[in-house]
Amino acid sequence: MLETYIFRPFEATLETKRLVLRPMLESDFDSLHRIFIDTKVMESFDHPPLTHEQMKRWLKRNLDHQNEFGYGLFSVILKQTGELIGDCGLEMMEDLGAAELGYDFRSDFWNQGYATEAATAVRDYAFDVLSLPQLISLIRVGNIASKRVAEKVGMELHNKLSRYGTQYWQYVRKRPQIKTEAK
Ligand SMILES: CC(C)(COP(=O)(O)OP(=O)(O)OC[C@H]1O[C@@H](n2cnc3c(N)ncnc32)[C@H](O)[C@@H]1OP(=O)(O)O)[C@@H](O)C(=O)NCCC(=O)NCCS
Numbered sequence: 001m002l003e004t005y006i007f008r009p010f011e012a013t014l015e016t017k018r019l020v021l022r023p024m025l026e027s028d029f030d031s032l033h034r035i036f037i038d039t040k041v042m043e044s045f046d047h048p049p050l051t052h053e054q055m056k057r058w059l060k061r062n063l064d065h066q067n068e069f070g071y072g073l074f075s076v077i078l079k080q081t082g083e084l085i086g087d088c089g090l091e092m093m094e095d096l097g098a099a100e101l102g103y104d105f106r107s108d109f110w111n112q113g114y115a116t117e118a119a120t121a122v123r124d125y126a127f128d129v130l131s132l133p134q135l136i137s138l139i140r141v142g143n144i145a146s147k148r149v150a151e152k153v154g155m156e157l158h159n160k161l162s163r164y165g166t167q168y169w170q171y172v173r174k175r176p177q178i179k180t181e182a183k
Pocket of ligand 1: 040041042044045102103104105106109110111112113114115116117138139140143144145146148149
């Protein structure tokens with residue numbers, strides 16, 4: 001029987017002025033867990049810090065997504081120190097028919113423009129390399145820092161929606177049209 005599961009390696013690495021975004025690895029577990037046991041980060045999700053088991057499931061889901069779609073969340077590395085300080089990337093929301101641009105950073109690195117710098121690179125990668133038609137961001141109503149990042153990467157508030165009992169602002173940005181020369 002033909003194998004129906006298509007393995008698509010996720011090999012892209014993006015570089016910005018201060019950051020390297022590379023595909024997430026299983027060996028990133030401890031650095032990523034540090035983000036998701038950060039109480040300030042988890043307050044944004046109204047969720048207690050992730051247990052070891054919850055974090056294992058979170059990481060497996062993202063690695064499986066990378067293999068299925070050929071893109072996913074990048075691990076974000078600070079060039080200056082080599083530390084993993086966040087995640088930023090794409091997750092296909094099949095029920096909404098679009099990839100979500102998402103980001104989570106350790107709170108000791110907030111408000112220095114890192115999420116915006118990473119999200120801008122991912123936005124350009126999504127449109128210029130993957131040719132995705134649009135990106136969305138689902139932001140819990142009241143998450144002002146996340147909303148600001150979405151605005152700074154040029155997304156616009158589209159609507160408010162409820163998903164699994166939580167209210168979200170849905171931000172959208174469509175791929176810019178390529179201008180063709182007038183004859
Ligand atoms: C959202 C998040 C990734 C932003 O990361 P960051 O690196 O601090 O983002 P940036 O520095 O690029 O931009 C943050 C912006 O929010 C603004 N901001 C932060 N807190 C704010 C507040 N309470 N009120 C108003 N503005 C606020 C900052 O001033 C900055 O905007 P500015 O450049 O116009 O001044 C980070 O806060 C985070 O990891 N939060 C927890 C996880 C999360 O919410 N993820 C998103 C899920 S949708």
